[in-house]
Amino acid sequence: MINNNKGIAIFVSLALLFLLSLAAIAVLLTAYNYNSICEGQIKRMKAMASAEAGIVYGYKYLYDYPKANPINPIYGGGTLSFTLNGVPVTITISAPVSGRYTISSKASY
Numbered sequence: 001m002i003n004n005n006k007g008i009a010i011f012v013s014l015a016l017l018f019l020l021s022l023a024a025i026a027v028l029l030t031a032y033n034y035n036s037i038c039e040g041q042i043k044r045m046k047a048m049a050s051a052e053a054g055i056v057y058g059y060k061y062l063y064d065y066p067k068a069n070p071i072n073p074i075y076g077g078g079t080l081s082f083t084l085n086g087v088p089v090t091i092t093i094s095a096p097v098s099g100r101y102t103i104s105s106k107a108s109y
Helices: 008-064
Strands: 080-082 085-099 100-107
Touching: 008 080, 008 085, 008 100
Parallel strands: none
Antiparallel strands: 080 085, 085 100
């Protein structure tokens, strides 16, 4: 009896090609998801840094325009808006309570 196993090679090679294709798809999907996660983290970090810079800007604004200065546009509280690093920032300065201002900053991405 003669064994003829010549036809099995094509099935083995197709199975191996299928497994390698699945592995390549898994690697590409992982790289794509990692890129999306990093991009979101960069946007959040930019927004957080912009919000912190907004608080510093509000403090400097109050320092440059003391409350005794009649040209201070936010005397008694107000809102300032600007864009920093492509992130819109809104600073709210509340009216002084017992001589103290409250500065809040909001950045949205």
